Amino acid sequence: MAEFSIPSTNLLAQRYHRVLEISRDLASTLDLDILLQRIVQAAADVCDASAASILLYDDAKQELYFQAATNLTEPLMRGLVVPMDSLAGWIVRNRQPVIINDVRNDRRHFAQISRNTNFLTHSLLGVPLIAKDKAIGALEAINKKTGKFTDEDRDVLNILGAQAAVAIENSRLFQQSDLISEFVHELRTPLGSIATAAHLLERPELLEDQRQRLLGTIQGEARRLSELATSFLDLARLESGRAQYHLEHVDLAALLDECQVIMRNKALEKQQMLRVDVPPHLPEITADGSKLKQVLLNLLSNAIKYTPEGGHILLKAEVDDQEVRISVQDTGRGIPPEGMNNLFQKFYRVPGSEKMAQGTGLGLSICKKIVEGHGGSIDVESEVGQGTTFTVHLPR
Numbered sequence: 452m453a454e455f456s457i458p459s460t461n462l463l464a465q466r467y468h469r470v471l472e473i474s475r476d477l478a479s480t481l482d483l484d485i486l487l488q489r490i491v492q493a494a495a496d497v498c499d500a501s502a503a504s505i506l507l508y509d510d511a512k513q514e515l516y517f518q519a520a521t522n523l524t525e526p527l528m529r530g531l532v533v534p535m536d537s538l539a540g541w542i543v544r545n546r547q548p549v550i551i552n553d554v555r556n557d558r559r560h561f562a563q564i565s566r567n568t569n570f571l572t573h574s575l576l577g578v579p580l581i582a583k584d585k586a587i588g589a590l591e592a593i594n595k596k597t598g599k600f601t602d603e604d605r606d607v608l609n610i611l612g613a614q615a616a617v618a619i620e621n622s623r624l625f626q627q628s629d630l631i632s633e634f635v636h637e638l639r640t641p642l643g644s645i646a647t648a649a650h651l652l653e654r655p656e657l658l659e660d661q662r663q664r665l666l667g668t669i670q671g672e673a674r675r676l677s678e679l680a681t682s683f684l685d686l687a688r689l690e691s692g693r694a695q696y697h698l699e700h701v702d703l704a705a706l707l708d709e710c711q712v713i714m715r716n717k718a719l720e721k722q723q724m725l726r727v728d729v730p731p732h733l734p735e736i737t738a739d740g741s742k743l744k745q746v747l748l749n750l751l752s753n754a755i756k757y758t759p760e761g762g763h764i765l766l767k768a769e770v771d772d773q774e775v776r777i778s779v780q781d782t783g784r785g786i787p788p789e790g791m792n793n794l795f796q797k798f799y800r801v802p803g804s805e806k807m808a809q810g811t812g813l814g815l816s817i818c819k820k821i822v823e824g825h826g827g828s829i830d831v832e833s834e835v836g837q838g839t840t841f842t843v844h845l846p847r
């Protein structure tokens with residue numbers, strides 16, 4: 452009962468102190484996913500709320516995305532587009548906090564998230580996230596544990612929100628500069644090849660087939676640059692939390708068949724056998740179908756690229772109570788132990804890969820981000836000279 456003897460001004464001072472402590476912790480977190488999770492935990496904590504969530508605003512698209520929440524074990528909702536006429540949209544547009552002690556009576560309440568999470572919102576306190584004078588999102592504390600949200604709660608959450616916004620901006624800038632310097636580094640090789648080839652082309656004594664080969668180099672490297680740019684943008688969007696996930700019911704059997712059809716010719720060119728193995732009653736899953744397809748196509752394209760002519764490739768789905776597993780198995784060159792540790796690193800390619808096929812080394816990083824964005828994971832087993840199996844695990 453000691454709490455009751457502390458005067459309320461002291462309690463308030465304690466709360467501010469706690470926010471300051473948390474802010475320090477936030478400022479040192481540069482991984483955006485971890486940061487967002489810490490922010491929502493802190494928001495629920497300092498407001499004595501059952502849950503909290505964070506939404507980020509994409510200025511270019513003028514859309515608001517659901518990003519993280521304390522009451523979600525899996526980030527399936529991540530990237531869900533929330534309408535601008537919702538409460539969170541109101542907070543971002545007006546750059547003002549909101550306290551609503553009965554959400555159901557408010558027209559602006561966006562019920563879809565509640566529906567998707569089976570979580571009922573009764574009361575809500577939301578503050579705008581403002582960084583460098585721009586509204587970058589909203590932070591919401593949901594369902595006060597006892598009583599109602601007060602003006603004091605609002606002030607405390609406002610301070611946390613201001614610190615959180617700065618931390619989010621910092622983390623984005625850090626990731627961007629990191630990614631950009633790696634990208635620029637990767638640009639050098641193809642640009643260098645193009646410059647050299649163009650220079651050599653000027654020589655009058657070149658034979659026709661030498662000229663053709665140089666032209667081929669230029670075209671190939673230009674294609675590589677363009678692929679690099681596309682993959683780079685994909686990854687940058689995924690890493691900054693600006694990627695949108697359009698969730699829908701996905702018929703897995705149909706999706707796997709579609710992937711097989713798309714990749715069939717590539718496999719045929721190398722006389723490889725590409726098979727699909729799907730159990731009869733696969734359940735529908737909730738996922739972003741086109742992102743999932745991107746994952747499977749990259750895994751299949753890897754299997755084809757890094758398997759010699761005549762090899763076998765199997766695309767397989769399995770299901771149990773917990774999860775759906777989709778695996779891509781090949782009889783290719785396999786991956787040596789030192790490669791296994793680096794596979795999911797940006798731009799990493801196992802030495803010698805460039806002799807087998809072109810690539811940017813970004814495919815698996817993108818796959819991993821997308822699968823994790825669905826609350827799943829991806830792993831790999833491989834034996835040099837025998838083959839490789841990548842498995843995507845998705846929670847049901």
Ligand SMILES: Nc1ncnc2c1ncn2[C@@H]1O[C@H](COP(=O)(O)OP(=O)(O)OP(=O)(O)O)[C@@H](O)[C@H]1O
Binds near residue numbers: 758
């Ligand atoms: N099935 C596989 N068998 C053997 N090695 C593989 C396989 N899949 C991936 N790798 C190795 O992992 C590296 C990284 O794969 P990733 O998909 O990220 O890049 P990439 O295929 O080289 O380029 P991109 O996918 O961007 O075109 C590859 O370069 C290759 O060395």
Ligand SMILES: [Mg+2]
Binds near residue numbers: 752753810815
């Ligand atoms: Mg690849």
